[in-house]
Amino acid sequence: MKMGGDAKPIAADLGGELYADGAGAHQAIAALPLAEGYAVSFRNFDLRKGKLKVVALSVAGPRR
Numbered sequence: 001m002k003m004g005g006d007a008k009p010i011a012a013d014l015g016g017e018l019y020a021d022g023a024g025a026h027q028a029i030a031a032l033p034l035a036e037g038y039a040v041s042f043r044n045f046d047l048r049k050g051k052l053k054v055v056a057l058s059v060a061g062p063r064r
Contacts (some may be wrong), residue, residue: 014052018043029057036061 019042020028032040039058046053 008050010050012051014045014049016043018045020055021045029051032057034059 006040008062020037021044032038036059041056042052044055
């Protein structure tokens with residue numbers, strides 16, 4: 001990875017597949033069944049910290 005001009009190798013145990021990571025993240029999340037009450041958590045990768053993060057998503061209700 002190269003960020004801010006400095007090259008940095010990445011080696012991380014992700015414990016499974018990533019979901020909704022990178023440039024297509026918005027499209028991947030939009031493909032979920034985003035109905036009121038829907039909740040899910042998924043793995044993502046934090047590039048700045050260089051480690052796995054678990055993201056929780058929940059739908060509170062319709063947008064007004």
